Amino acid sequence: MDNYHIHSDFCDGKDSVEAMADAAFRAGFDRIGFTSHAPLAYPDDWTMPIERVEDYIKAVRAAEVKYAGQMSVFTGLEVDYYPWRRGISDEVRGILPSLDYWIGSIHCLGLFDNGEVGYVDLDAHHFERCVDEIFGGDGRAAVTTYYRGIAEMVLHEKPDIVGHIDIIKKNNGGNRFFDPESAWYRDLWHEALDVVKASGSIVELNTGGVCRYGARCLYPAIEILSEAAAMGIPITVTGDSHSAETIGFGYDHLVPDALNAAEVKTIVFFDGQSWQETGL
Numbered sequence: 001m002d003n004y005h006i007h008s009d010f011c012d013g014k015d016s017v018e019a020m021a022d023a024a025f026r027a028g029f030d031r032i033g034f035t036s037h038a039p040l041a042y043p044d045d046w047t048m049p050i051e052r053v054e055d056y057i058k059a060v061r062a063a064e065v066k067y068a069g070q071m072s073v074f075t076g077l078e079v080d081y082y083p084w085r086r087g088i089s090d091e092v093r094g095i096l097p098s099l100d101y102w103i104g105s106i107h108c109l110g111l112f113d114n115g116e117v118g119y120v121d122l123d124a125h126h127f128e129r130c131v132d133e134i135f136g137g138d139g140r141a142a143v144t145t146y147y148r149g150i151a152e153m154v155l156h157e158k159p160d161i162v163g164h165i166d167i168i169k170k171n172n173g174g175n176r177f178f179d180p181e182s183a184w185y186r187d188l189w190h191e192a193l194d195v196v197k198a199s200g201s202i203v204e205l206n207t208g209g210v211c212r213y214g215a216r217c218l219y220p221a222i223e224i225l226s227e228a229a230a231m232g233i234p235i236t237v238t239g240d241s242h243s244a245e246t247i248g249f250g251y252d253h254l255v256p257d258a259l260n261a262a263e264v265k266t267i268v269f270f271d272g273q274s275w276q277e278t279g280l
């Protein structure tokens with residue numbers, strides 16, 4: 001049992017690296033990876049400040065030593081891709097060589113007129129403001145920017161893992177901003193998967209959205225997971241864990257049920273050097 005998407009109190013997680021590793025070990029994980037939010041290129045209160053990165057890496061490496069021979073502990077980051085800048089921040093790019101792997105995610109959709117960041121995943125009111133102010137009220141334009149951004153990210157930045165690939169649906173309760181059944185929506189995520197397949201990045205089955213926001217926030221939707229598996233895209237399972245008590249959330253039923261429903265036959269694990277495929 002593995003979990004390659006774990007936060008800590010270095011960013012917006014509740015518990016320390018050590019507490020998260022201890023909880024993972026008690027829950028029976030074989031391999032875990034820490035992926036605190038890398039410093040954002042904008043003022044914020046949810047990512048790790050750049051001056052704390054060195055201490056973060058030291059803390060994770062200490063957990064690696066503590067559990068050597070019992071549970072593998074890897075050092076990663078969850079890095080923001082900025083669709084309107086077509087890249088990650090150069091400052092963060094400089095940190096990547098010192099990591100075991102990294103997750104590329106889009107949380108930021110664009111900038112408001114006042115220079116503040118418009119987020120994909122804050123809340124419905126904020127998302128509405130994004131659609132209105134950044135995309136002129138056009139939900140489809142916001143979704144297009146998101147999925148084209150995912151495609152550009154895997155093409156140009158090559159993250160090991162694509163974070164919560166369909167998180168754009170998070171604030172679309174009641175299909176308020178777009179219809180996920182529409183042909184154009186399917187075309188957009190499918191085009192993104194085509195590029196993911198070509199780039200070699202991994203798609204995560206992420207239970208963190210369900211843990212914090214309920215069943216409709218399983219990332220990705222079964223339909224997308226199923227298509228990714230059929231296309232031969234590598235898949236891994238993560239918890240996007242923000243607290244020690246939820247580190248194994250969904251691994252008992254949600255994960256096997258989703259993998260089964262999507263007919264996923266193999267997943268990948270990290271052996272310290274590269275990602276290896278294993279049958280289910």
Ligand SMILES: [Zn+2]
Nearest residue numbers: 078105163164
């Ligand atoms: Zn994320």
Ligand SMILES: [Zn+2]
Nearest residue numbers: 005007078240
């Ligand atoms: Zn995360």
